[in-house]
Amino acid sequence: MMNIKTKREILYSANFFIDNDSDRIKKLKEIFRRYRGSNALDIGCGTGNLTQELQKFSHEVFGVEISKEAGKIAEGKGIKVSYLDVDDDNLPFVNGFFDIIFCGELIEHLFDPDHLLDEIFRTLKTKGIAVITTPNLGSYLNRISLLFGF
Numbered sequence: 001m002m003n004i005k006t007k008r009e010i011l012y013s014a015n016f017f018i019d020n021d022s023d024r025i026k027k028l029k030e031i032f033r034r035y036r037g038s039n040a041l042d043i044g045c046g047t048g049n050l051t052q053e054l055q056k057f058s059h060e061v062f063g064v065e066i067s068k069e070a071g072k073i074a075e076g077k078g079i080k081v082s083y084l085d086v087d088d089d090n091l092p093f094v095n096g097f098f099d100i101i102f103c104g105e106l107i108e109h110l111f112d113p114d115h116l117l118d119e120i121f122r123t124l125k126t127k128g129i130a131v132i133t134t135p136n137l138g139s140y141l142n143r144i145s146l147l148f149g150f
Contacts, residue, residue, distance in 0.1 A: 025053070028102070028131065032057040035129045037099020043086060043116070044106035048074030055079075058100060064091065087111055091119045098123050101130045108134045 028050070032040075038059040042051040045063030047070050055061045055078070063081045065071040071081040082092050087110045101120050107113050120130050136142065 024133075025050075028104075028133075029053060031129070031131055032100065032102075035100055037125075037128065039098045040100040041091075041093070041098045041102070041123070042079075043091075043101065043103040043120070045074050045079060045081065046070045048077040048079045048081075050102070050104065051079050052077055054100065054102060062093070062098075086116045086119070088115070091123050093123045095122055096125045096128075099125055099128045101128065102132075103130070104133045105135060107132055108137075 032054060036057045040054045040058035040061045042048075042054055042061065042063045045051045045065050046067070048063060051061055051063050051074060061079055063071070063074050063079045064086060065074065065081055065083060066085050068083060071083055074081050084092070086106070101124055103116070103120065107116060110116060120132075124130055
């Protein structure tokens, strides 16, 4: 039986998050294409798979990640990663630094989402764009999964 650390390493090294043909990723790419900028931030960048898409539309891309294992993989892809817990810590960037901030599938895990939203607002340029996604917990697939104990 695998221990938790081994399972976590497998999860963080997997390319499970990005499927370039999914509708979700196509929509995100269109948003990033429309709102190109010089600086972009991926909050909860994980292994940097989706952050690499941001690199196509921004001059400089940064990531924020809580997991050292995942962040090291992202750094290997040329992403500048800061390690912190967005539930408690402030983003290590000056006010109005980013043109684009992406936060995908993370906000629903926080105890204090208002803190993160305040930090996004603080570090986003006046005419910048923030894209925040969260799963639909009320979807039929999630309801069926819950019924079966997942």
